[in-house]
Structures are given as structure tokens and as C-alpha cells.
Amino acid sequence: MSKSNEIIKNYFERDKNKKPFKLIYNLFGNKNLGDLVFEKLTLLFAIFVFILVILMGWEMYSHSTLSIKKFGFGFLTSSTWDPVSQVFGALPVIYGTIVSSLLSLIIAVPLGIAVAVFLAELAPNWLEKPLSFLTELLAGIPSVIYGLWGIFVLVPWVRDVVEPYLQNEFPNSPFFQGAPYGFGMLAAAIILSIMVLPIISSISRDVLKSVPYSQREAAFALGATKWEVTKIVLGNAKSGLFGAIMLGLGRAIGETMAVTMVIGNRPQISASLLDPSYTMASVIANEFTEANSDLYLNALIELALVLFVITIIINILARLLVWSTERKWK
Amino acid sequence: MEIKSFRKKITFLRRKTTNVVMLSVSFFAAFVTIVPLIFIFYYTISKGITHLNLNFFIKLPKPVGETGGGMVNAIMGTFILILIGGGIGIPVGILSGTYLAEFGHNKFGATVRFFADVLSGIPSIVVGVVAYTLVVIPMKHFSALAGGIALAILMIPIVTRTTEEMINLVPHSFREAGLALGIPKWKIILMIVLKTAWKGIATGVLLGVSRAAGETAPLLFTALGNRFWSTSFFQPIASLSVYIYEYASAPYKDWNDQAWTAALVLILLISLLSLIFRIITRSKYKKS
Numbered sequence: 001m002s003k004s005n006e007i008i009k010n011y012f013e014r015d016k017n018k019k020p021f022k023l024i025y026n027l028f029g030n031k032n033l034g035d036l037v038f039e040k041l042t043l044l045f046a047i048f049v050f051i052l053v054i055l056m057g058w059e060m061y062s063h064s065t066l067s068i069k070k071f072g073f074g075f076l077t078s079s080t081w082d083p084v085s086q087v088f089g090a091l092p093v094i095y096g097t098i099v100s101s102l103l104s105l106i107i108a109v110p111l112g113i114a115v116a117v118f119l120a121e122l123a124p125n126w127l128e129k130p131l132s133f134l135t136e137l138l139a140g141i142p143s144v145i146y147g148l149w150g151i152f153v154l155v156p157w158v159r160d161v162v163e164p165y166l167q168n169e170f171p172n173s174p175f176f177q178g179a180p181y182g183f184g185m186l187a188a189a190i191i192l193s194i195m196v197l198p199i200i201s202s203i204s205r206d207v208l209k210s211v212p213y214s215q216r217e218a219a220f221a222l223g224a225t226k227w228e229v230t231k232i233v234l235g236n237a238k239s240g241l242f243g244a245i246m247l248g249l250g251r252a253i254g255e256t257m258a259v260t261m262v263i264g265n266r267p268q269i270s271a272s273l274l275d276p277s278y279t280m281a282s283v284i285a286n287e288f289t290e291a292n293s294d295l296y297l298n299a300l301i302e303l304a305l306v307l308f309v310i311t312i313i314i315n316i317l318a319r320l321l322v323w324s325t326e327r328k329w330k
Numbered sequence: 331m332e333i334k335s336f337r338k339k340i341t342f343l344r345r346k347t348t349n350v351v352m353l354s355v356s357f358f359a360a361f362v363t364i365v366p367l368i369f370i371f372y373y374t375i376s377k378g379i380t381h382l383n384l385n386f387f388i389k390l391p392k393p394v395g396e397t398g399g400g401m402v403n404a405i406m407g408t409f410i411l412i413l414i415g416g417g418i419g420i421p422v423g424i425l426s427g428t429y430l431a432e433f434g435h436n437k438f439g440a441t442v443r444f445f446a447d448v449l450s451g452i453p454s455i456v457v458g459v460v461a462y463t464l465v466v467i468p469m470k471h472f473s474a475l476a477g478g479i480a481l482a483i484l485m486i487p488i489v490t491r492t493t494e495e496m497i498n499l500v501p502h503s504f505r506e507a508g509l510a511l512g513i514p515k516w517k518i519i520l521m522i523v524l525k526t527a528w529k530g531i532a533t534g535v536l537l538g539v540s541r542a543a544g545e546t547a548p549l550l551f552t553a554l555g556n557r558f559w560s561t562s563f564f565q566p567i568a569s570l571s572v573y574i575y576e577y578a579s580a581p582y583k584d585w586n587d588q589a590w591t592a593a594l595v596l597i598l599l600i601s602l603l604s605l606i607f608r609i610i611t612r613s614k615y616k617k618s
Contacts, residue, residue: 038516042429046442049426049486053445056452056460056483063463114359122353123360131360138367140600142544144571145593148578149370152377152586194366201363225349247451254453256547257575281455281547288459288551304459308452315451319444 057308064302066295075302081267081278083287088299090306092267096277097307100185100259101252103273104192109245111193112200113234116244119201120208121230132202139198147261150191155182155262158190163274177272183264186273191258196248203247203322207240208233210326240325246318250311256281280307378594381587386595391557391573397584401592403559407474407568408543408599410561411553414478415485415542420535422482423489424524427531430490431497432519443494450487457483458548466552474560474567477553481545485538492534496527529611536607540600546571570596 061068067075071088078089115135119128159182166176211233219229234241264276265286280303291297385400392399426446430439461480466472500523508518524531546569549555554566555576561567570592577589 032514032516034517035515038519039429039433042425042433045422045425046429046434046439048422049449049490050442050445052483052486053449053452055464056456059460059463060456063467111359111362114356115363118356118360122356131364134364134367138363140540140544141367141370142546142571142596142600144544144546144574144578145370145374145596148574148589148593149373151578152590153369153373197363225345227349227352228345230352250451254451254455256453256455261575261578281453284455284459285547285550288462289554301459301463304456308456311451311453311456312448315448316444318451319447 057305060301060305060308064298064305067298067302070295071299075299076306079269081283083291083296086293086295088296090280090303092269093278093280093283093303094306095269096185096263096267097253097279097281100188100192100263100277100279101249103185103189104196104252105245105249107189107193108197108200108248112197112244112248113204113241115197115201116204116208116241117230117234119205121226121233132205135198135201138194139202143195143255143257144261146191146195146258150187150258150262154191155187158182158187162186167274174271175273178270178274180274181264181276183262183276184274185263185277188259188263188277188279189273191262192252192255195255195258196252199251200244200248203244204237204241207237207244207322207325210240210329211236212329237325239321243318243321243323243325246314246321250314250318253314254281254307254311256285260285280304374590374593374597377587377590379591381591382594386588386591390559391588394582394585399588401568401570401573401588401595403556404568404570404573404592405595405599406559406561407553407556408570408596410474410563410567411477411481411549411569412539412543414475414563415481416535416539417482418479419482419485419538419542420489423486423534423538424493424531426486427490427493427534428497428519428524430494432523434494443491446487446490449483450491453547454480454484454545455547458550458552461548461552469564472552472554472566473564474553475563477549477567477569478563480548480552481542484545484548485542488538488541489531489534492537493527493531496530496534497523499530500526532607532611536604539603539607543600543603544571544596546575550575570599 067088071078075088075090076094077091078087079091080087080089081092082088119132123131159180163176163180163182163186167180170176215236216229216233219232224232259279260282263279263282265278265282266276267278267283268275270277284300284304284307288297288300291300385398386402387400387405388402389398389400390403391401426442430443430446433439434442457480461476461483465476465479469476504522504526505518508522509515513521549569549572553569553572555572556566556568574589574592574596577585577592580586
């Protein structure tokens with residue numbers, strides 16, 4: 001009995017690294033069956049997450065073939081978006097998306113990084129906790145509520161105060177021409193900057209905190225003031241901060257509801273920030289249920305695909321940057 | 331000699347001033363960020379509370395022109411959508427997070443981790459489009475199920491990553507203690523590791539649920555909306571967030587006011603969910 005067992009065991013031991021035996025050995029040799037089932041079960045769900053992203057890309061590609069075939073690359077460079085005559089060019093909405101996101105970053109980046117500096121370098125513990133909580137609260141408000149607030153509070157304020165002021169100050173600037181409607185690029189950029197700010201500030205704070213304290217001590221020892229120390233820390237965390245900004249950009253590009261509600265929804269390219277504009281996300285939100293032909297629907301799905309690809313690229317770059325800074329100090 | 335010391339003093343003064351100025355700027359910035367938060371809460375509460383009454387919670391919406399009515403169908407709809415989204419998203423998230431933390435220290439694990447991060451950065455409107463092509467096109471009509479699946483896709487990366495982080499926080503000695511007793515690994519993970527990390531995982535679930543509860547964009551062309559009472563998974567369903575969008579953009583004063591009320595109810599609902607979660611997790615923790 002024990003002898004035969006030993007023979008079998010030796011047999012498996014000898015051959016456990018040979019392919020057909022490896023599987024059997026793993027199944028019955030050294031592993032508990034429950035362990036194996038559990039590991040494979042969780043693996044299945046992990047694979048599911050992996051496949052989900054690929055499936056999303058494939059689904060959108062296969063449902064936008066009509067428009068990809070008809071317009072080709074010109075889809076991205078043509079500036080006519082005319083559902084009535086079934087001509088779809090995405091340039092105006094791509095322009096609107098890029099300009100509104102970049103403008104929002106111009107407002108949100110200096111503020112966000114200043115907040116991060118305050119939270120990471122200056123604030124005493126009793127102030128840092130509630131402030132971090134409040135900025136996270138800002139990130140947790142649903143986007144549609146930002147939009148609601150935008151329509152009834154921000155837009156009237158922009159129309160009655162900000163835009164007349166800008167037109168008075170810069171009467172000849174091409175950026176502030178036209179009637180002040182309120183609804184338009186400027187309102188969208190302001191609301192986006194409020195929404196992006198918590199992301200930039202909280203990730204920047206984490207990045208700054210990952211810079212080891214010895215760096216600061218070294219600078220203090222040389223007689224640097226607090227601000228000079230902060231500058232050194234900021235320099236050390238540069239790529240991570242850049243990553244935080246990119247993550248904010250990714251959020252701004254994909255933001256839908258708040259922008260749709262205040263941007264005015266007109267597919268045009270205009271230098272004036274007072275004019276209504278349109279973004280990729282808001283075209284999809286506004287026109288998807290109205291799409292009355294297959295080509296129209298395909299064009300909208302292709303827009304979603306473009307948005308998908310852009311945000312994936314931005315997110316990958318951002319993660320790599322944040323990761324590289326945090327890794328540097330580990 | 332005199333000039334040199336004078337110059338030193340100037341430099342010192344300049345450095346001091348820059349220091350004070352820049353630090354006050356960052357201090358000021360921190361408070362500027364809080365301003366919109368205060369404004370948004372102030373308007374939502376003060377404008378929302380005027381139409382907040384019992385009818386809002388028990389009546390169906392009235393047609394255009396008639397005042398009054400409520401949004402009972404939308405409140406129910408939001409709950410049903412969360413139920414479907416959570417029912418799919420939470421198990422998938424927790425199990426894939428468990429894989430990443432316990433078995434995922436290899437190339438495949440790193441890839442999944444990366445993909446989960448990518449997934450969390452995808453705009454919610456794109457998720458809505460995918461849910462449309464995946465569910466609405468084959469079923470040939472809008473449904474609560476399609477909306478729930480869209481919400482599930484949004485919840486998965488949040489739950490996955492928090493679960494992984496929380497499991498990683500469990501000390502290794504806990505696992506070793508289990509191994510020393512001869513307990514199989516799967517039992518150790520289920521009964522020791524997950525039990526210890528339970529509270530943190532619940533926070534991740536809560537984050538996912540509250541994000542899903544406020545989402546509008548992925549519901550616009552999946553769950554669509556419904557002016558009548560419906561609890562069916564296979565019919566279009568109303569939700570608070572879509573109502574806020576429709577009522578805010580409508581040209582009727584009464585609808586606009588109701589949009590504010592819906593916003594207040596939505597915020598209260600999300601806070602209530604987080605409160606319930608906190609109470610549940612606390613009592614669970616005490617028992618164990």
C-alpha cells in the first residue's frame with residue numbers, strides 16, 4: 001500500500017514539470033481543490049474586467065461601421081454637422097471639447113495645485129482633514145446637480161456680470177465678441193473647472209505627500225524659507241503633478257451633463273468665448289434618442305468611440321506619470 | 331562692507347515677502363474652492379425645500395400645465411437601477427479585487443489593475459452608448475436592465491480597486507495564523523481576510539453606489555425615463571437624475587422648481603445611503 005503510493009508519488013514528482021502531467025499534478029497533487037476552484041473563480045471575474053474594456057471598444061467599432069465607411073478619416077476633419085442632410089463631421093464638437101477642457105484647466109490647475117500645497121505642506125492636521133473632506137464632497141456631487149446650479153445660478157451671473165465686464169475691459173478682443181447669452185463656452189469652462197478642481201487637488205496632494213520628508217529637511221537645513229522648500233518639493237513631484245492635471249483633463253473631456261446644460265449646444269467653431277458651442281459628450285447626450293437614421297446613430301456611436309480612445313490615451317499617460325513619481329520615492 | 335550687508339538684508343526681505351505672499355495665496359486658494367460647494371448646497375437646500383412635501387414622495391408627476399404632483403416613480407426607479415447595478419457590479423468588483431490582491435502579483439494581475447484604472451476613467455456617456463449597443467439593440471427597446479448594466483460597468487472599477495487596497499491592508503500574520511491551523515487558503519481569504527477588510531470594502535461599495543445613484547448620462551438612452559409607475563426590469567424606468575435634467579431644461583417654472591426639489595432629494599438619498607452603510611458596517615464590526 002505505502003509502497004505503491006510512493007511509486008505513484010515519485011512518478012508525479014518526476015514528471016510534474018512535463019506538460020500533460022503538470023495539470024494533473026496541480027489539480028490533485030499539491031493543491032486543495034477548494035483553493036483551485038476559488039482562485040479560478042476570482043480569476044474569471046478579473047478576466048471579465050479585462051475583457052469588458054476590449055468589448056466596449058469592439059461594440060462601438062462594430063456599431064459605427066456605416067459612418068466609418070462613409071466618412072472615413074474625414075469624419076474628424078469635416079466641420080459640417082448636419083443631421084437633416086445626413087452629413088456628419090466632428091470637427092466643431094472636437095473643437096468645443098478641447099477648448100472647453102483646456103479653458104477649465106487654465107482656471108483649475110493653479111487653484112488645484114495651490115490647494116494641494118496648502119493641504120500637503122501648510123495646513124495643520126485639524127484643518128487638513130475637514131478641508132480634504134470638503135473637496136471630496138465637491139467631487140461627490142452628481143454632475144446633473146452642477147448642471148442645474150449652472151442653469152439657474154451660474155449662467156445668469158455670467159450673463160449679467162462676467163460677460164458685460166469682459167466686453168467693457170476688452171472691447172476689441174476677438175474672444176469676447178457677440179451678444180452675452182450666458183449659455184456658452186465661458187459658462188461651460190467655469191463649471192468644468194469647479195468639477196475638475198477636486199480631482200487635481202486631491203491627486204496632487206497625494207503626490208506631494210509621497211515626496212519624502214528628508215527632502216524638505218535638507219532644504220530647511222540650508223536656510224530655505226517654507227516657500228522655497230515648497231518649490232523644491234513641487235520640482236521633485238513635477239511629473240506626478242502633470243499626471244494629476246492629465247487626469248483632470250480626462251475628466252473634463254468626458255464630462256457630459258453639466259456641460260450639456262450650460263454650453264448652448266450649437267455645433268460651430270467660433271473664437272468668441274461668449275458664443276454657444278458643443279462638445280462630443282453633449283452631442284451624444286442630446287441627439288442619441290433623436291437619431292432617426294442608422295447613419296446618424298452610427299455617427300454618434302463613432303463619436304463615442306473617438307471619446308473612448310482619447311480618454312484612454314490620456315488616462316494611460318496620466319497613470320504612468322503619477323505612478324513614476326510615487327514609485328521614485330518608494 | 332556696508333553695501334554688502336545692505337544687499338543681504340534686501341535679499342532676506344525679498345525672500346521673506348515672497349514666502350508670506352505665496353503661502354497666503356495657497357491659503358486663499360483653499361478657501362476659494364470651498365465657495366462653490368457652499369453655493370451649490372445653499373441653492374439646492376433653499377430652492378429645493380420650497381416644494382418639498384409629502385406629495386413629492388407619494389404622487390406621480392403631473393402633465394405639463396398642472397401644478398403639483400411628485401416623483402414617486404423616479405425615487406423607486408433610482409432604487410431599482412441601483413439594485414440592478416449593484417447586483418452585478420458589487421460581486422464582480424469584490425471578486426476581481428480579491429483576485430488582484432491575493433493572486434494578482436503577476437503580469438496578468440498588473441494588466442487587470444491597469445484596465446480597471448482605464449475603465450474608471452472612461453466617460454459615463456460612453457458607458458451608456460455601450461450599454462445601448464449591448465442591451466437595448468438586441469432587446470429592441472429601452473429598459474431598466476440596460477440602465478442597471480451601464481451603472482454596473484461604472485461601479486466595477488471603483489469596487490475592484492478599493493477591495494484590492496483594503497485586502498492589502500490586512501496584515502500578513504493573519505493569513506499565516508490561518509495557515510498554521512491548516513485552514514485551506516480559500517477559507518482563509520473568505521473568513522479571515524475578507525472579514526477583516528469588510529469595513530473598507532463596504533466604503534468602496536458605498537462610493538460606487540453613490541456615484542451610480544447620481545449618474546445621468548448613461549441612463550438617458552438606456553433606462554430612458556417613464557412618466558408612469560413601473561418596477562419592471564424590462565421596461566423603461568424613471569430616475570431622479572434624468573428627471574432633474576429634463577425638468578431643469580424645460581421652459582416651465584413649476585418644473586424648474588421641482589428639479590431643485592429632486593436635486594435635494596437625490597442628495598439626501600445619497601447621504602441616507604451612506605448613513606445606512608455606516609450603521610450596517612459598524613454593527614457588523616462589533617459582532618465580530
